[in-house]
Amino acid sequence: xxxxxxxxxxxxxxxxxxxxxxxxxxxxxxxxxxxxxxxxxxxxxxxxxxxxxxxxxxxxxxxxxxxxxxxxxxxxxxxxxxxxxxxxxxxxxxxxxxxxxxxxxxxxxxxxxxxxxxxxxxxxxxxxxxxxxxxxxxxxxxxxxxxxxxxxxxxxxxxxxxxxxxxxxxxxxxxxxxxxxxxxxxxxxxxxxxxxxxxxxxxxxxxxxxxxxxxxxxxxxxxxxxxxxxxxxxxxxxxxxxxxxxx
Numbered sequence: 001x002x003x004x005x006x007x008x009x010x011x012x013x014x015x016x017x018x019x020x021x022x023x024x025x026x027x028x029x030x031x032x033x034x035x036x037x038x039x040x041x042x043x044x045x046x047x048x049x050x051x052x053x054x055x056x057x058x059x060x061x062x063x064x065x066x067x068x069x070x071x072x073x074x075x076x077x078x079x080x081x082x083x084x085x086x087x088x089x090x091x092x093x094x095x096x097x098x099x100x101x102x103x104x105x106x107x108x109x110x111x112x113x114x115x116x117x118x119x120x121x122x123x124x125x126x127x128x129x130x131x132x133x134x135x136x137x138x139x140x141x142x143x144x145x146x147x148x149x150x151x152x153x154x155x156x157x158x159x160x161x162x163x164x165x166x167x168x169x170x171x172x173x174x175x176x177x178x179x180x181x182x183x184x185x186x187x188x189x190x191x192x193x194x195x196x197x198x199x200x201x202x203x204x205x206x207x208x209x210x211x212x213x214x215x216x217x218x219x220x221x222x223x224x225x226x227x228x229x230x231x232x233x234x235x236x237x238x239x240x241x242x243x244x245x246x247x
Contacts, residue, residue: 067097086151096124
């Protein structure tokens with residue numbers, strides 16, 4: 001535990017317990033953590049759920065974006081508008097944590113997912129029905145028969161402005177893939193593309209939801225409106241913001 005504390009790990013006691021439970025040579029695991037590797041990569045999983053304990057462990061491979069605790073707000077917002085038996089598309093899916101939570105909470109839904117990174121897709125296929133997880137850019141790899149039938153599109157697109165990536169914690173900026181963090185000059189490059197392309201895939205009344213920072217809301221609202229979407233927002237007390245656009 002002292003080793004983790006000296007390395008600046010805020011939750012050293014909890015991390016030490018998890019590493020001891022993980023199996024494998026403890027010295028090797030500690031060395032990886034002290035070197036800055038995300039704890040979830042070392043454990044091979046991340047908890048994704050609510051503060052009251054509703055959630056699940058999702059497999060997280062080394063090199064794959066680690067799902068953040070705040071992103072449960074995006075999943076909950078999607079769950080609120082997703083009808084039983086509905087169809088949801090999880091874009092920039094990473095490990096597939098959002099889709100996995102939606103299936104956990106509402107097993108009747110159909111989840112399709114896509115990510116540009118083959119490593120992320122391989123990981124997501126362990127957390128979601130493998131045949132419905134695709135490699136490709138946003139909507140491009142999805143089955144064409146989904147066009148016009150989707151109830152909800154959910155996307156945790158990268159939204160850190162390019163010039164702010166260097167200010168992120170070392171655990172993220174030095175280890176996680178840059179394309180999962182860098183959202184372009186204002187952080188909203190992929191949000192704009194997703195909003196524009198979503199209309200072709202959503203059914204009438206369908207909803208697209210994307211996580212952003214609170215200070216990006218005005219620009220994101222403009223992008224959604226330009227795509228012909230009716231806009232609203234859900235802002236958590238910690239500032240986590242989910243923008244919703246409806247056809």
